[in-house]
Amino acid sequence: xxxxxxxxxxxxxxxxxxxxxxxxxxxxxxxxxxxxxxxxxxxxxxxxxxxxxxxxxxxxxxxxxxxxxxxxxxxxxxxxxxxxxxxxxxxxxxxxxxxxxxxxxxxxxxxxxxxxxxxxxxxxxxxxxxxxxxxxxxxxxxxxxxxxxxxxxxxxxxxxxxxxxxxxxxxxxxxxxxxxxxxxxxxxxxxxxxxxxxxxxxxxxxxxxxxxxxxxxxxxxxxxxxxxxxxxxxxxxxxxxxxxxxxxxx
Amino acid sequence: xxxxxxxxxxxxxxxxxxxxxxxxxxxxxxxxxxxxxxxxxxxxxxxxxxxxxxxxxxxxxxxxxxxxxxxxxxxxxxxxxxxxxxxxxxxxxxxxxxxxxxxxxxxxxxxxxxxxxxxxxxxxxxxxxxxxxxxxxxxxxxxxxxxxxxxxxxx
Numbered sequence: 001x002x003x004x005x006x007x008x009x010x011x012x013x014x015x016x017x018x019x020x021x022x023x024x025x026x027x028x029x030x031x032x033x034x035x036x037x038x039x040x041x042x043x044x045x046x047x048x049x050x051x052x053x054x055x056x057x058x059x060x061x062x063x064x065x066x067x068x069x070x071x072x073x074x075x076x077x078x079x080x081x082x083x084x085x086x087x088x089x090x091x092x093x094x095x096x097x098x099x100x101x102x103x104x105x106x107x108x109x110x111x112x113x114x115x116x117x118x119x120x121x122x123x124x125x126x127x128x129x130x131x132x133x134x135x136x137x138x139x140x141x142x143x144x145x146x147x148x149x150x151x152x153x154x155x156x157x158x159x160x161x162x163x164x165x166x167x168x169x170x171x172x173x174x175x176x177x178x179x180x181x182x183x184x185x186x187x188x189x190x191x192x193x194x195x196x197x198x199x200x201x202x203x204x205x206x207x208x209x210x211x212x213x214x215x216x217x218x219x220x221x222x223x224x225x226x227x228x229x230x231x232x233x234x235x236x237x238x239x240x241x242x243x244x245x246x247x248x249x250x
Numbered sequence: 251x252x253x254x255x256x257x258x259x260x261x262x263x264x265x266x267x268x269x270x271x272x273x274x275x276x277x278x279x280x281x282x283x284x285x286x287x288x289x290x291x292x293x294x295x296x297x298x299x300x301x302x303x304x305x306x307x308x309x310x311x312x313x314x315x316x317x318x319x320x321x322x323x324x325x326x327x328x329x330x331x332x333x334x335x336x337x338x339x340x341x342x343x344x345x346x347x348x349x350x351x352x353x354x355x356x357x358x359x360x361x362x363x364x365x366x367x368x369x370x371x372x373x374x375x376x377x378x379x380x381x382x383x384x385x386x387x388x389x390x391x392x393x394x395x396x397x398x399x400x401x402x403x404x405x
Contacts, residue, residue, distance in 0.1 A: 016286065018253070019279045020358065166260050169256055
């Protein structure tokens with residue numbers, strides 16, 4: 001074995017690692033960074049027992065947009081913040097620090113949020129996700145009841161965000177930065193198509209946003225299709241195209 | 251940053267998140283053998299190397315059973331401990347071995363360990379399993395990292 005010592009006490013055997021990774025790479029196509037990020041966020045609320053979690057990423061103009069949420073309630077949290085430009089996650093990104101709210105519905109810092117939020121989004125915490133030390137997005141979690149966040153909660157979220165940062169770094173090794181950016185941009189774009197399809201379903205079938213979203217996801221899963229493709233079909237249009245690699249996302 | 255550095259940071263972060271003294275990773279190589287890949291400190295390297303040499307230990311048992319193996323004291327007599335492994339990993343007492351499963355196939359084992367004996371209750375085991383899931387995703391991302399795989403001697 002040829003262990004090499006890292007910056008701290010950590011020791012890795014690069015030869016053994018590469019041999020195992022090569023084995024992992026066999027017979028599988030790359031699934032893309034956004035797919036991995038979605039899975040990571042799905043793990044986070046099961047890991048900590050939160051009601052839900054989500055990711056927001058910043059566009060070039062530093063506007064936060066939602067990338068993924070584990071359920072409709074979390075989606076409303078990210079959508080409300082993207083629409084109003086305010087909220088705990090926006091503040092976490094802007095201030096590059098953890099921001100928490102015991103009950104976001106009664107939080108005077110963000111008066112515009114409650115009317116856009118799902119009623120079961122209450123305690124909220126957001127921590128920045130950084131690349132090269134610069135915030136590029138936020139990891140967000142929420143509880144469906146008011147929640148007193150402890151320092152240990154935010155420390156754990158920072159540690160989890162750090163793992164996400166490492167995944168982004170690894171993905172940047174795999175793809176040129178421009179391709180990674182394209183994948184994230186594509187994911188941000190196809191959310192718009194999904195939002196429009198949900199609105200269409202709500203109007204046509206008199207559904208709530210939650211019912212429409214759940215139904216869309218279920219139908220996509222049952223037919224083994226991407227939600228974005230199904231949403232685009234419902235709207236009678238083509239989904240956003242990922243020029244870099246159309247198979248990578250969704 | 252290469253794959254080794256990413257893995258180094260992730261293992262350190264996971265040990266911190268889990269509140270244990272260290273984390274160590276063994277992965278199956280091209281010949282279906284569990285190989286010691288990395289650890290957060292010397293004790294972890296000793297634990298993995300001892301298991302690799304002995305062909306025995308909590309990680310080996312976890313791989314064979316495809317399930318979690320929780321050891322309160324590695325130094326205890328068999329079957330509750332692994333004294334032969336413990337003899338070559340003296341600082342390590344309690345070990346939680348988590349099988350890493352990708353698409354229903356075992357790809358490796360993640361060990362968390364402490365220097366004092368401890369019980370691993372069901373909530374802790376569940377958290378360990380989730381961190382195992384997370385590590386599988388990280389490894390998938392690294393496996394898709396073409397630059398790292400293309401040049402095995404480069405890291």
